[in-house]
Amino acid sequence: MSTNPNILAGRPSRTLSGDVAVPGDKSVSHRAVMLGAMAIGATRISGLLEAADVIRTVQAMAALGAHIERHADGTWVVEGVGVGGWKEPEEVIDFGNSGTGVRLAAGLVATTPVKVIFSGDESLSRRPMGRITQPLSLFGARIDTAPGGTLPMRVIGSDDPAPVEYTLPVPSAQVKSAVLLAGLNAPGETIVMEPEACRDHTERMLKAFGADISEEFTEKGRIIRLSGQKELTACAIEVPGDPSSAAFPLAAAILCPDSRVMVRNVLLNPTRTGLIETLHEMGAEIRILEPRQSGGEIIGHVQAETSSLRGITVPAARAPSMIDEYPILAVLAAFAHGTTRMEGLAELRVKESDRLKVTAEALAACGAEVKTGEDWMEVTGSGGRPLKGGAVIDAHHDHRIAMSFLVLGLAAQEPVTVRGAEMIATSFPGFVSLMQGLGADIAPAEVE
Ligand code: S3P
Numbered sequence: 001m002s003t004n005p006n007i008l009a010g011r012p013s014r015t016l017s018g019d020v021a022v023p024g025d026k027s028v029s030h031r032a033v034m035l036g037a038m039a040i041g042a043t044r045i046s047g048l049l050e051a052a053d054v055i056r057t058v059q060a061m062a063a064l065g066a067h068i069e070r071h072a073d074g075t076w077v078v079e080g081v082g083v084g085g086w087k088e089p090e091e092v093i094d095f096g097n098s099g100t101g102v103r104l105a106a107g108l109v110a111t112t113p114v115k116v117i118f119s120g121d122e123s124l125s126r127r128p129m130g131r132i133t134q135p136l137s138l139f140g141a142r143i144d145t146a147p148g149g150t151l152p153m154r155v156i157g158s159d160d161p162a163p164v165e166y167t168l169p170v171p172s173a174q175v176k177s178a179v180l181l182a183g184l185n186a187p188g189e190t191i192v193m194e195p196e197a198c199r200d201h202t203e204r205m206l207k208a209f210g211a212d213i214s215e216e217f218t219e220k221g222r223i224i225r226l227s228g229q230k231e232l233t234a235c236a237i238e239v240p241g242d243p244s245s246a247a248f249p250l251a252a253a254i255l256c257p258d259s260r261v262m263v264r265n266v267l268l269n270p271t272r273t274g275l276i277e278t279l280h281e282m283g284a285e286i287r288i289l290e291p292r293q294s295g296g297e298i299i300g301h302v303q304a305e306t307s308s309l310r311g312i313t314v315p316a317a318r319a320p321s322m323i324d325e326y327p328i329l330a331v332l333a334a335f336a337h338g339t340t341r342m343e344g345l346a347e348l349r350v351k352e353s354d355r356l357k358v359t360a361e362a363l364a365a366c367g368a369e370v371k372t373g374e375d376w377m378e379v380t381g382s383g384g385r386p387l388k389g390g391a392v393i394d395a396h397h398d399h400r401i402a403m404s405f406l407v408l409g410l411a412a413q414e415p416v417t418v419r420g421a422e423m424i425a426t427s428f429p430g431f432v433s434l435m436q437g438l439g440a441d442i443a444p445a446e447v448e
Contacts, residue, residue: 003444008402008421008432010409011441012386013252016259018438022246024049024239025267026427027173028297030057030100031205032237034108036078037066038085038184039209041234045076048239052426053098060105063089064114083231084185088114092152095120097352097397097426100174103132104202106155107178110141111185111228113159119152123352123397129153131170132178138164139182163188163228170347171196171320173271176224180206180213186228195221198320199271204296208235240267240299244324245428247275248403250304251328252440254284255335255411260305261438262289268298274322275329276302282309282336308384309336316344316375323347326377327359327404334368335411336381346375352423353396362405365391366416390414399423403431406442417445 029049034057036043048054058076062068065087067079081087086109093116095102102118106129109116119125130149137143140158145151163186166179176192180202183190203224206213212227246263253261268276268291279286284307291300309332314322322329326348333340348355360370360377367388369380389412395402402421409416424431435442 001446001448004447005444006422007417007419007445007447008406008442009415009417009445010406011415012412013410013439013441014257014259016253016256016261016438016440019262019264020249020434020438021264022241022249022266022434023051023428023430025242026051026053026244027100027199027201028239028267029054030104031201032239033057033061033068033078034104034181035205035209035232036234037061037064037080038083038108039080039232039234040082041079043078043080043234044236045078046074046238048076049242051429052096053101056094056096056098057101057105060093060095060101063091063093064109080232080234083229084112086112086114089116092117092119095124097121097124097423099124099127102151103174103178104181106132106136106153107181109155109157110136110182111139111161112157115154115156117152117154121397125151128350131172131175135164135166135175135179136182138166139186161186163190165191167193168195171198172347173199173202177202180224180226183226183228184211188228190226190228192224193221194224196317196320197222197271199269201269208237208296209233238295240294240297241265242427243267243272246302247325247328248407248431249435249438250286250302251332252407252410252435252438253304254286254307254309254332255407257306260303262301262303264301265299266302268300271321274318275325278312278314278318278322278329281312283307284309309381311336311338311340311381313341314343319344319347324400327355327400328407330359330363330377330379331404331408333379334363334381334387334408335384337383339378339380341376341378343376345377351398353398353401355398355401358396358398358401359404362391362393362401365393366405366408366412386411386413388413389416392417392419395420395423397423399426399428403428410440
């Protein structure tokens with residue numbers, strides 16, 4: 001018998017306790033590096049998520065001409081090239097597993113006359129790029145993808161960009177951000193119409209960098225207007241803890257007996273707090289403590305303790321504010337009293353894995369009762385009793401699947417083993433030691 005760090009097991013655990021801080025928010029981290037890379041002056045970023053996805057963005061921005069350094073105290077300093085100042089990279093830019101990285105970067109280069117080729121790993125190479133190539137072509141960019149609209153993708157930025165008016169066909173912050181970032185180097189006003197609100201970190205951060213951006217709320221949704229070809233000014237950014245990472249220790253505390261965990265300094269932007277709202281409705285003991293404003297965002301501590309959950313219907317309208325949290329919500333629902341129905345889940349099919357299918361199959365393998373349709377899932381809970389567990393789950397190149405099922409193992413009768421657990425490093429370095437520090441039994445599994 002030996003152990004393999006890529007195969008982890010989550011074993012039955014109790015009495016999780018402690019105060020922890022999770023790594024920086026992934027969405028904010030990508031954007032801080034990208035806007036810093038375009039701004040004039042030195043942007044200082046503290047709390048940057050130093051995980052594989054964000055490091056790809058750092059490398060990409062360096063390949064496009066930005067000067068980026070990590071100081072000994074953990075601060076990152078980005079000196080930008082100015083709007084329209086990208087240098088043509090010599091090599092293909094490989095974004096690994098990061099959909100946010102590649103889609104936002106394509107927007108950044110679409111209105112500057114450089115040729116950039118983007119590639120990604122097996123999972124990213126299956127994900128749709130048509131959702132960004134379509135609006136970015138309207139700016140005058142010439143874009144080719146592999147058949148089926150996937151990576152590799154070549155973007156030849158326009159040398160005479162036109163501003164664009166675009167209504168988001170899907171509530172995707174990646175698409176919205178790609179369009180706004182392209183608009184930074186288009187003359188005149190780029191307008192994005194957002195029928196359903198999705199995370200707004202790009203808009204908030206653009207304001208912090210001095211961009212000429214405004215918003216208006218109408219009956220049809222939110223209208224964002226951005227005036228292009230104005231320089232951005234470097235600023236200081238503090239990245240708060242990632243609520244999508246905080247979800248795992250908090251969920252573990254809810255499921256394991258006699259537990260109470262606090263996660264400090266979590267980003268609580270209202271476009272990201274759908275899981276907390278849902279858990280309140282399910283009767284979870286979860287509280288926000290000391291909420292405050294910092295750098296244009298709300299942050300606070302979140303505390304959760306062992307709870308008895310009841311099944312509810314999670315409306316489709318809430319999906320954008322908890323889009324990355326459905327795998328862990330489905331795990332929580334599997335221990336609730338009654339059935340939890342989650343609607344409006346079509347976007348889950350195009351994440352790092354087909355999260356609807358993979359979550360449902362893995363739950364069933366652990367003994368849960370699950371039904372799915374094209375864009376919904378229903379999980380009937382065990383009524384607070386431990387699920388059987390005992391399954392071997394493949395992460396399917398998806399960090400959130402890996403972490404969700406390790407948490408399930410903590411509350412099951414038998415350990416749950418996760419293969420492909422190295423994917424956790426894309427968003428949550430230190431996950432295993434943080435969970436162990438709380439008392440969770442997550443460790444490399446013994447394999448033959
Ligand atoms: C992200 C947006 C979401 C989310 C992803 C991060 C972002 O994707 O799932 O993890 O930082 O803009 P979509 O925009 O495709 O919904």
